[in-house]
Amino acid sequence: MTWMKQAWWKILSVVLLCYAVVGGLLLPVPALPILNETIRVLHFHVPMWFGMIILFMISVYYAIQFLRTNELKYDVYSVNFTKTGIWFGVLGMLSGMIWAKFTWGEMWSGDPKQNGSAIALLIYFAYLVLRGSLNDQNQRARVTAVYNVFAFATLIPLIFILPRLTDSLHPGNGGNPGFNAYDLDSNLRKVFYLAVLGWTLLGVWLATLKIRIDIINEKIEDKELAIS
């Protein structure tokens, strides 16, 4: 039963996501003006942002671990969590744009949160370009770890402080009805929290798979070098 000890959270993720897809699409939702049935995007769009932030946090944690210990495996961890986080960010942005098309009338309406997330993605794309421009493995790991921590610390004011200084179109901001206001029957909340957990676990799962592939590839390369 050792595999159960290692795999229980993967099973949990699959179960939670099945529940989130079925429950999110079928369970009754409060009927609200403008939002209507699009409120169901809550279970797919918002968890992407939660997942992205959590994955970036894990990535920063490993970047700091790398700077402290200088062990290259932490660099592999860090970059793969970042890459998975970028995927979550892109999906979150696309799902948000589709939703905005139906509720705000436009794909992109210059909402501070939209702009903030676009800039956040730019930061991490720049991170990937920076990685590409360095050849030496140790130096690449060190320089990108420094940029990772620096960028993450500047991302925080971007995502959490600036949107609060101006009004946002997002539900719960600037006089728009928020999560709590339409959460009367708590059906949404029942699915939403589990969906966040499920998507985040899926993200961690994806990242660990990629990490294992990278480490195996490195070992194969080392062996080939040793043979030749």
Added chain:
Amino acid sequence: MIEIKTFLHKEFLMEWRQKYLINGVFLYTSSTIFICYLAFNIRGATITPIVWNTLFWIIILFSAINTIAKSFLQESNQRDIYYYSLASPGVIIISKIIYSAILMVIVSTLALILYSLLLGNPVQDQTFFAIVLFLGSLGFSSSLTMVSGIASKAGNSGMLMAILSFPIIVPLVMMIIKLSKNAMDGLDRGESLDEILVLLALNAITITLALLLYPYLSKN
């Protein structure tokens, strides 16, 4: 403290001997302003205050990126190692930040004078605008110096410097543009207290981060 002073002295001496950076940057800024003036081809009266403000800060942003990108360019690798044997990396990054802040204050003041000369000056609260200019130069130099250090490790290409710094500098630019708009409208200074505090907090964050992270960057 004495170490910082020595390093600052060295930076200024190097600058004074070559006069490459200050002349280059000032020429860069003034020709950009002149191009803007020619492109609009109008007297300041018809350019709207919002355009005036945004254009000014974009010019300052680009000059800052070009100025500060050079702050690690002059250092060759061997000389770097020599410096690290003399002082701690924290001292080096702090003196670089102070140096580029002084440089940016000079450049942005000269830019403001030329810009007002060519495109007019609709600012109502001049002193407050000058304070914003000072805070902005400080903010630009603190975050861009660190990015320049990162970019210099990666071959110091101008493109890398730009793509690394643009997204990071956005919160700062947004706060500064908001503040300077307040100064232009001559709003009561108490109204802008929140923004000034956010600006100072952003500066404090970047300087702390630079102090914490630069030692790892310089390790070879």
